[in-house]
Amino acid sequence: MEEGKGLSELLDPIIIMFLTFLFGSMLRSATPILLTALGETYGESAGVLNLGAEGMMLTAAFAAFVAGVTANSVLIGVLVGVGTGMLIGLIVAFLVVTLRADQIVVGVGFDVAAVGSTSLGLRVVYGTAQLPLLPPREAVNVAPLSSIPIIGGLFNQPALVYVAILLTPIFYYGLYRTRFGLKVRTLGENPMVADTAGVNVFLFRYMILVLVGAMAGLAGAYLSLYQVSFFRDNMTQGRGFIAIAVTMFARWNPVNVFVASLLYGGAESLAGGVQALGFLRTVPNEVVLMLPYIFTIAGLVALARRARIPPALARPYRREL
Amino acid sequence: MLDKAEHAIRTVGITKRFPGVVANRSIDFDLMPGEIHGLLGENGAGKTTLSSILAGYYHPDEGEIYVRDKFVRIRSPRDALKLGIGMVYQHFSLVPRFNVVENVLLGLDVAGQDVKDLKTLANAISQRATELGFTIDPWAEVSELSVGEQQRVEILKVLFRGASIIILDEPTSVLAPVEVEGLFRTIKSLASQGRSIVFITHKLVEALEFCDRITVLRSGVKVGTLSKSRLKSAREVVQMMFGAEIEPTTAKRVQQVGEEVLRAEGVFVENDLGHEALRNVSLTLHKGEIMGIAGVEGNGQKELAEALAAIRPLKAGRILMGGRSVLGSNPAQQYDLGVAYITDDRVGEGLVRDLTVAENFVLKSFRKPPYRKGLIIDWRRAEKEADHLIDEYAIVARGPRSIARTLSGGNLQKLLVARELSRRPIVLVASQPTHGLDARTTQYIHQKLVEQASQGTAVVLISNDLDEVFALSDTIAVIYRGEIIGLLPRGHATREQVAHLMVGLQEESGKAAELVQK
Numbered sequence: 001m002e003e004g005k006g007l008s009e010l011l012d013p014i015i016i017m018f019l020t021f022l023f024g025s026m027l028r029s030a031t032p033i034l035l036t037a038l039g040e041t042y043g044e045s046a047g048v049l050n051l052g053a054e055g056m057m058l059t060a061a062f063a064a065f066v067a068g069v070t071a072n073s074v075l076i077g078v079l080v081g082v083g084t085g086m087l088i089g090l091i092v093a094f095l096v097v098t099l100r101a102d103q104i105v106v107g108v109g110f111d112v113a114a115v116g117s118t119s120l121g122l123r124v125v126y127g128t129a130q131l132p133l134l135p136p137r138e139a140v141n142v143a144p145l146s147s148i149p150i151i152g153g154l155f156n157q158p159a160l161v162y163v164a165i166l167l168t169p170i171f172y173y174g175l176y177r178t179r180f181g182l183k184v185r186t187l188g189e190n191p192m193v194a195d196t197a198g199v200n201v202f203l204f205r206y207m208i209l210v211l212v213g214a215m216a217g218l219a220g221a222y223l224s225l226y227q228v229s230f231f232r233d234n235m236t237q238g239r240g241f242i243a244i245a246v247t248m249f250a251r252w253n254p255v256n257v258f259v260a261s262l263l264y265g266g267a268e269s270l271a272g273g274v275q276a277l278g279f280l281r282t283v284p285n286e287v288v289l290m291l292p293y294i295f296t297i298a299g300l301v302a303l304a305r306r307a308r309i310p311p312a313l314a315r316p317y318r319r320e321l
Numbered sequence: 322m323l324d325k326a327e328h329a330i331r332t333v334g335i336t337k338r339f340p341g342v343v344a345n346r347s348i349d350f351d352l353m354p355g356e357i358h359g360l361l362g363e364n365g366a367g368k369t370t371l372s373s374i375l376a377g378y379y380h381p382d383e384g385e386i387y388v389r390d391k392f393v394r395i396r397s398p399r400d401a402l403k404l405g406i407g408m409v410y411q412h413f414s415l416v417p418r419f420n421v422v423e424n425v426l427l428g429l430d431v432a433g434q435d436v437k438d439l440k441t442l443a444n445a446i447s448q449r450a451t452e453l454g455f456t457i458d459p460w461a462e463v464s465e466l467s468v469g470e471q472q473r474v475e476i477l478k479v480l481f482r483g484a485s486i487i488i489l490d491e492p493t494s495v496l497a498p499v500e501v502e503g504l505f506r507t508i509k510s511l512a513s514q515g516r517s518i519v520f521i522t523h524k525l526v527e528a529l530e531f532c533d534r535i536t537v538l539r540s541g542v543k544v545g546t547l548s549k550s551r552l553k554s555a556r557e558v559v560q561m562m563f564g565a566e567i568e569p570t571t572a573k574r575v576q577q578v579g580e581e582v583l584r585a586e587g588v589f590v591e592n593d594l595g596h597e598a599l600r601n602v603s604l605t606l607h608k609g610e611i612m613g614i615a616g617v618e619g620n621g622q623k624e625l626a627e628a629l630a631a632i633r634p635l636k637a638g639r640i641l642m643g644g645r646s647v648l649g650s651n652p653a654q655q656y657d658l659g660v661a662y663i664t665d666d667r668v669g670e671g672l673v674r675d676l677t678v679a680e681n682f683v684l685k686s687f688r689k690p691p692y693r694k695g696l697i698i699d700w701r702r703a704e705k706e707a708d709h710l711i712d713e714y715a716i717v718a719r720g721p722r723s724i725a726r727t728l729s730g731g732n733l734q735k736l737l738v739a740r741e742l743s744r745r746p747i748v749l750v751a752s753q754p755t756h757g758l759d760a761r762t763t764q765y766i767h768q769k770l771v772e773q774a775s776q777g778t779a780v781v782l783i784s785n786d787l788d789e790v791f792a793l794s795d796t797i798a799v800i801y802r803g804e805i806i807g808l809l810p811r812g813h814a815t816r817e818q819v820a821h822l823m824v825g826l827q828e829e830s831g832k833a834a835e836l837v838q839k
Contacts, residue, residue, distance in 0.1 A: 197428030198399035
């Protein structure tokens with residue numbers, strides 16, 4: 001195949017560029033999904049379905065951006081983002097644990113409210129003027145590894161990416177190797193069992209929802225402060241829902257969550273790379289951009305069908321006969 | 322600390338109200354150290370409520386509780402745990418997906434019991450089990466254990482939490498006769514170690530056999546406490562329980578078994594997990610016959626009932642009605658062919674909690690006249706019929722438009738029975754028809770079943786209650802591990818024989834069973 005040979009010679013540097021880009025960006029794309037899904041894993045394991053993840057991320061992204069700009073500090077931005085997520089988690093907990101409101105309605109309600117209120121907030125704070133600039137953030141180099149060709153990008157990431165990766169084993173250990181985790185999982189299996197074992201079901205679910213909020217908040221802060229450097233209307237673009245899907249097809253195991261997030265990140269980077277480098281010109285851009293979402297649906301269909309959902313998921317608890 | 326106290330527990334004037342009922346009315350109860358105290362009463366007498374209050378699951382509206390002669394406030398199961406009160410719930414409080422060790426571990430920290438690591442705990446569990454006279458694999462997932470084993474795990478769990486006061490809620494209701502003996506031995510050895518036991522039951526014989534004292538509750542009120550030594554006759558207790566004497570079900574009816582109506586030939590069926598649940602089952606039912614299926618729960622009874630009702634497909638074999646195969650019927654067609662099914666899962670499979678009495682009543686028949694009128698359902702007719710049944714069966718409900726959820730367990734069961742019998746079925750499959758019901762309702766349903774058989778219906782009575790099987794059946798079939806291992810006409814079967822067959826001790830009674838088989 002003479003023609004093939006010529007083509008490969010021609011494309012070689014482009015393919016190298018493409019792969020370099022892919023490895024560099026897949027972790028960055030995976031991080032917000034990973035952070036949110038780690039939190040959701042705890043929430044769902046404890047029997048609380050937080051469909052408000054999208055809204056939590058979006059609100060936190062907005063709050064983190066405003067705080068980061070105002071204080072001229074990324075760290076303060078991140079802290080405010082996390083705090084915002086925790087606050088929403090607390091409100092959700094009050095609604096679904098104390099008032100026993102329907103978890104699906106509350107979650108979706110928060111998502112819808114977040115889109116409108118953050119867009120409004122953006123215009124109230126900055127009017128229609130140009131958005132202010134954030135202070136610069138530097139990527140953290142893992143010294144020798146980051147200079148490896150092609151995959152070196154994996155080791156040249158923003159700090160929060162490393163944080164997310166390090167949280168994975170911690171979350172796994174916490175859920176499957178500690179008494180605390182056993183109690184959390186018991187809440188999702190049968191809260192009555194936890195109750196009779198002296199676990200304060202309400203307090204635990206409050207704590208867990210605050211944790212869920214903190215993680216979604218961190219993910220939101222990452223989106224506006226690290227991934228891009230501004231806030232845009234509805235900038236989460238369904239990542240909260242994807243995180244919920246990832247949680248399910250990872251079967252509530254943080255290690256699987258990491259793998260699934262990485263696959264999603266890969267799909268998103270692939271879409272970005274194909275678009276940027278102008279591969280597959282015959283295929284419309286929109287089709288390429290569908291990749292991560294198709295991946296999510298395929299993952300759900302393939303894996304989540306067989307998943308065993310925590311029996312007490314989305315059921316409010318009350319003592320009864 | 323245990324020895325010095327006069328009472329392990331004492332309550333004064335415990336009152337608990339639920340919407341519409343007073344579950345406990347000013348109950349004084351006391352439990353001595355090392356005592357086995359029976360708490361006896363019909364369903365709804367308030368036994369579970371009282372014990373749930375002691376276990377911290379409910380808060381009393383009024384009254385005081387003293388533990389080891391000290392006034393205490395028990396606000397939650399956590400408080401009860403710390404006071405050394407442990408409850409073995411009727412529907413166990415175990416997580417099926419966790420292994421034994423994990424289930425035991427849960428709550429140990431709250432009770433102030435510490436363990437070094439899981440391995441140590443596992444060894445301790447095995448050791449404790451041996452001391453109590455049984456073995457358990459600490460690493461087995463609870464879902465893989467039999468009900469009897471699960472109960473032992475539940476007891477171990479309570480012991481590991483350091484409970485000195487143990488409440489057992491109807492512990493024998495889920496066990497086979499052989500397992501009950503083992504449980505009694507376990508409880509007696511616990512009591513001899515100085516632990517105090519509250520033993521809840523509605524089975525009089527058990528309470529008499531086994532308890533030091535018996536407290537009888539009726540409609541939320543304590544009728545009295547009897548010490549076994551001063552008890553004159555069982556009749557006395559029965560009167561305390563029911564107020565007036567209740568005759569045991571009389572099944573003396575003229576036996577008129579007619580022609581064959583249903584025959585199963587070499588039926589094989591799988592359970593939900595894809596395991597073989599029925600193996601080569603052959604049965605012949607005759608007009609007017611009551612065939613009791615005796616067996617320990619989980620030996621294929623449920624699958625047998627579902628195979629007959631065409632809910633579960635056959636893997637092999639066939640079922641004939643009037644000589645014609647009904648293979649390929651769906652449940653609705655099977656119902657139309659005359660097979661009615663009283664499921665043991667009253668509100669899961671039998672009735673819909675959020676529909677009205679009338680809606681539940683026509684659930685199986687609305688497709689056909691008289692309830693179908695053209696394209697719509699004739700609700701006027703349905704409600705009239707339902708109203709009629711409410712009267713006939715003495716169902717306590719405001720009317721045909723009451724939501725099923727608002728009915729008590731016994732009345733829901735009456736509704737289910739009423740619906741299934743209303744079509745005058747040829748075959749009636751009744752699975753645990755009186756499970757969890759009080760004596761009056763049980764007796765009423767027994768009457769209905771006998772009445773139905775006298776009118777020519779062939780009844781398949783599946784029950785865990787041997788008394789029930791013996792009282793009603795013309796023929797007793799024993800099911801064990803998916804096989805019918807004995808078919809005994811009434812009069813030829815002794816309780817001991819059937820009980821042995823039920824647990825697979827075939828040798829002793831094998832001969833007798835063989836003699837009458839076919």
